[in-house]
Amino acid sequence: MNVADLQAEVLRLKKEKDVCILAHSYVAREIAEVADFVGDSFQLSVKAKDCPQKTVLMCGVRFMAETVKILSPEKTVILSAADAGCPMAEQLSVEIVEQARKMFPGCAVVAYINTTAELKTVCDVCVTSSSAVKIVSNMPQDKILFIPDCNLGQYVKSQVPNKDIRYMQGGCPVHAAMTREEVLAAKAAHPNALFLVHPECVPAVVELADFVGSTAAIMDFAKKSDAEEFIIGTENSIVEHLQYDCPGKMFYPLSKRLICMNMKLTTLGDVANILRDGRGGEEIVLSDELIEAASRPIDAMLAFG
Ligand code: 13P
Ligand code: SF4
Numbered sequence: 001m002n003v004a005d006l007q008a009e010v011l012r013l014k015k016e017k018d019v020c021i022l023a024h025s026y027v028a029r030e031i032a033e034v035a036d037f038v039g040d041s042f043q044l045s046v047k048a049k050d051c052p053q054k055t056v057l058m059c060g061v062r063f064m065a066e067t068v069k070i071l072s073p074e075k076t077v078i079l080s081a082a083d084a085g086c087p088m089a090e091q092l093s094v095e096i097v098e099q100a101r102k103m104f105p106g107c108a109v110v111a112y113i114n115t116t117a118e119l120k121t122v123c124d125v126c127v128t129s130s131s132a133v134k135i136v137s138n139m140p141q142d143k144i145l146f147i148p149d150c151n152l153g154q155y156v157k158s159q160v161p162n163k164d165i166r167y168m169q170g171g172c173p174v175h176a177a178m179t180r181e182e183v184l185a186a187k188a189a190h191p192n193a194l195f196l197v198h199p200e201c202v203p204a205v206v207e208l209a210d211f212v213g214s215t216a217a218i219m220d221f222a223k224k225s226d227a228e229e230f231i232i233g234t235e236n237s238i239v240e241h242l243q244y245d246c247p248g249k250m251f252y253p254l255s256k257r258l259i260c261m262n263m264k265l266t267t268l269g270d271v272a273n274i275l276r277d278g279r280g281g282e283e284i285v286l287s288d289e290l291i292e293a294a295s296r297p298i299d300a301m302l303a304f305g
Contacts, residue, residue: 003030006268010034013275020053021271022068024060025215026235026263029244031059031271040216041067041113042128045298048072057274057281059266061086066117069284070294078274081265082282089114091170092148097122100145104166108141111297112149114172117286121293123147125300129199130214133159135304151176155199155206174260175200178233182255183208186231190252196221197233197254205233222246235260 001009011034014021022044023035032038037047041064048056048068055076058065063086065079097119101109111123112132120126127135132152136144137160146153146167153167178201187195187208196218197209206212211221215238222230222242232239233254242251273279286294 003268006030006272007034010268010272010275013272014057017055017275018053019055019057019275020051021057021059022047022051022064023058024064024263025219025241026237026260027059027266028237028264028268029240030268031266032241034268034271035059040128040130040214042130042214043216044068045071045113045128045302049302057271059271060084061089061262062284063089063114063116065284066286066294067113067298069286070117070120070291070298073286073288073291077284078281079284080270080274080281081262082280084262084265086114086172086262088112088148088170088172089116089119092119092168094118094122096168097147100147100168104143104145106141107143107145107166108139109145109147110136110139111147112152113298113301115148117290117294119147120297121290123297125304126297127301128214130217131301131304132156132199135301136160136163136165138304149200151202151206152199154203155212158203172200174235174258175233176202177257178202178205178255180204180208183231183233186252186254190229190231192227193229193231193250193252194225194227195231195233195254198235201233209233219245222249222251234258235263237263 021035023038048071057078059080061084069077108124113126144165148170150167157165194210196211229250236253239251239253274281
């Protein structure tokens with residue numbers, strides 16, 4: 001079957017079966033085109049609460065599907081690829097966070113949303129890359145333990161210097177692998193391009209940027225900017241989406257290595273199989289107690305953000 005026919009089948013089936021397809025913007029173009037909503041982690045959390053359908057198919061990674069289930073426990077939530085995890089989400093254990101909290105008495109534990117449902121139960125508020133600076137600034141507490149992404153944590157600290165922000169060693173292996181040398185080489189190859197970067201990159205990379213933001217913020221900046229060329233310092237699907245959306249501009253990947261294998265585990269064929277006869281994917285099942293405990297920091301995020 002060709003891609004257009006498969007996409008037509010997906011569009012027909014999702015309507016027939018009353019399924020909302022949510023997709024993170026790191027998924028492939030042909031999936032993004034048939035989704036009900038495509039966005040960054042924060043936008044997906046908001047949509048998860050709002051969508052009227054009883055079933056949500058999350059094309060992304062596990063913590064995103066868990067977040068949908070936590071926010072809408074009455075819905076059936078399916079993760080498009082059962083083995084699509086986020087390595088960062090699994091870097092810290094509940095015990096380590098509890099120990100760290102004791103070593104920094106009186107702190108608020110701020111968790112990047114890229115964490116397991118279990119880890120969220122011992123955190124005070126979740127943030128996403130688009131809301132972290134705003135939420136940490138607005139929180140009443142001055143002592144912040146930021147987990148698990150030390151790069152996003154350091155970026156937040158640079159933007160909110162009046163607070164005592166500590167972080168632990170953790171982060172996104174895809175973004176954190178980018179180097180200052182790669183940025184300098186990309187800038188030398190494209191001297192007229194603006195460099196737009198995700199705050200999951202290391203500070204030595206982030207400090208060379210013309211703009212720092214979440215995936216949605218990077219896309220928004222590039223679309224509105226008068227500049228014509230951009231080096232994109234986040235997952236390479238964003239380069240592809242922007243090139244489709246802005247044919248008059250040129251987009252260059254910071255590195256061909258900027259690919260999240262977990263986000264690429266879902267194919268359009270997987271989406272069609274799940275909708276057709278429930279083949280593949282995994283229904284997210286969380287206990288009522290886990291949902292209740294993990295929803296507190298997510299609700300706090302939505303209230304602050
Ligand atoms: P955002 O969706 O907040 O930009 O985060 C990117 C990411 O790495 C998601 O896993
Ligand atoms: Fe996790 Fe990084 Fe992939 Fe995002 S890009 S899902 S943080 S590994």
